[in-house]
Amino acid sequence: MPLKNENLTRNQKIVLDLLKNTKEPLGAYTILTNIEKKGIKAPLQVYRALDKLIESGKVHKIESKNAYIICKNSNCNSLKSTSFLICEKCDSVSEIKRNNLKQDLSILSEESGFNYANHNLEIYGLCKSCGD
Amino acid sequence: MPLKNENLTRNQKIVLDLLKNTKEPLGAYTILTNIEKKGIKAPLQVYRALDKLIESGKVHKIESKNAYIICKNSNCNSLKSTSFLICEKCDSVSEIKRNNLKQDLSILSEESGFNYANHNLEIYGLCKSCGD
DNA sequence: ATATTACGTGTTATAATATAACATTTCATT
DNA sequence: AATGAAATGTTATATTATAACACGTAATAT
Numbered sequence: 097m098p099l100k101n102e103n104l105t106r107n108q109k110i111v112l113d114l115l116k117n118t119k120e121p122l123g124a125y126t127i128l129t130n131i132e133k134k135g136i137k138a139p140l141q142v143y144r145a146l147d148k149l150i151e152s153g154k155v156h157k158i159e160s161k162n163a164y165i166i167c168k169n170s171n172c173n174s175l176k177s178t179s180f181l182i183c184e185k186c187d188s189v190s191e192i193k194r195n196n197l198k199q200d201l202s203i204l205s206e207e208s209g210f211n212y213a214n215h216n217l218e219i220y221g222l223c224k225s226c227g228d
Numbered sequence: 229m230p231l232k233n234e235n236l237t238r239n240q241k242i243v244l245d246l247l248k249n250t251k252e253p254l255g256a257y258t259i260l261t262n263i264e265k266k267g268i269k270a271p272l273q274v275y276r277a278l279d280k281l282i283e284s285g286k287v288h289k290i291e292s293k294n295a296y297i298i299c300k301n302s303n304c305n306s307l308k309s310t311s312f313l314i315c316e317k318c319d320s321v322s323e324i325k326r327n328n329l330k331q332d333l334s335i336l337s338e339e340s341g342f343n344y345a346n347h348n349l350e351i352y353g354l355c356k357s358c359g360d
Numbered sequence: 361a362t363a364t365t366a367c368g369t370g371t372t373a374t375a376a377t378a379t380a381a382c383a384t385t386t387c388a389t390t
Numbered sequence: 391a392a393t394g395a396a397a398t399g400t401t402a403t404a405t406t407a408t409a410a411c412a413c414g415t416a417a418t419a420t
Contacts, residue, residue: 105386105397124377138400143378148397159292160348162377162406176352181342190340197336201351204329208322209356210313216292216350219333220308224341237368256406270371275407280368294377294406 104149110134111145112166115155120187121163151175158182158189160218165189176214183223192217236280242266243277244298247287252319253295283307290314290321292350297321308346315355324349 104112110131115122122130128142136142146164149155153175157164161182169191179192198215205212221227236244242263247254254262260274268274278296281287285307289296293314301323311324330347337344353359 107398139378140380140400141398144397159350181337181340183342184345190342192336192340194336194339200332201349204324204326205313205351205353207326208313208324209359210315210322210351211354211359212351213316213353215352217333217347218291218349219337219342219344219347221337221345222343227341227343239369271407272372272409273370276368 105145107136107141107145108148110136111142112149112154115164115166118166119189121158121161121165121189123161123163127164156180156191158218159216167191169193177216179215179217179219181219181221181223183226184220185222185226188223188225190223192219237277239268239273239277240280242268243274244281244286247296247298250298251321253290253293253297253321255293255295259296288312288323290350291348299323301325309348311347311349311351313351313353313355315358316352317354317358320355320357322355324351 111127114127114130124139124142124146127146128136128139131142146155146157150157150164153172154167155164156167156178158178158180177198179194179197181190181192183189197217198212201215201217202212243259246259246262256271256274256278259278260268260271263274278287278289282289282296285304286299287296288299288310290310290312304323309330311326311329313322313324315321329349330344333347333349334344
């Protein structure tokens with residue numbers, strides 16, 4: 097049951113607001129540094145807010161970077177799954193939106209007798225701007 | 229230039245031997261604990277061995293678990309890319325071997341004007357044994 | 361053969377990422 | 391107002407990973 101924005105708590109809003117205004121993924125301690133002026137003092141406050149935002153699909157974690165980014169898909173169909181294109185040159189990240197990706201990966205899994213639940217896909221390369 | 233086994237150094241062999249005999253992915257500090265009796269005393273010795281083993285494709289890192297596992301594909305075509313099926317029940321991990329996966333992901337990337345280089349794919353679910 | 365170069369090692373310290381534990385506060389709902 | 395569920399504030403600590411530097415070893419190029 098994805099939360100609506102109105103249901104966000106103070107700390108969650110602060111963290112989400114910061115991520116809204118940032119293109120690159122941010123580490124938890126970078127987030128902390130950037131919101132200390134708003135009264136957030138401890139890492140745990142950041143991690144707790146991130147946990148909730150991730151649960152509700154508003155934020156995703158990029159595992160290979162230990163960094164967090166806002167979800168731009170208004171109706172992100174995958175709360176637990178993530179699919180990213182990560183530019184190795186400019187560090188920009190975009191989400192793959194193709195909605196049959198989960199299905200494709202599910203089929204791929206079945207080929208090995210594996211029952212798909214969710215996934216993390218992190219593709220590295222050059223984005224449109226950097227790849228020219 | 230993938231190293232042959234004969235070229236491995238003492239510490240690399242010790243780490244690789246441990247991973248050879250382990251089904252589940254192991255964290256660096258778990259590895260350390262298990263090879264202290266062989267004279268390895270510091271985390272850095274483990275991380276340095278892992279770095280080299282990863283470079284040569286003998287070991288992969290599972291990013292979402294901060295854990296390391298041996299590569300069973302004798303001719304692992306992807307040194308920098310990884311594709312795993314991870315069982316949420318028994319923690320077993322198997323590599324996806326389908327050799328056109330890189331190509332499929334490359335095509336998928338191109339759809340967004342993104343120039344594919346490599347990827348991490350971590351699929352969670354239930355393995356054959358656990359899924360029944 | 362020996363000076364050089366490159367790489368691996370051992371060691372200590374520290375950085376970066378993340379969670380445990382517990383007392384307190386907020387806030388919606390009885 | 392009383393209750394209960396969840397968020398907060400705070401301190402401490404766990405977990406994962408790297409920096410820095412001195413030393414050793416082995417291949418090789420002059």
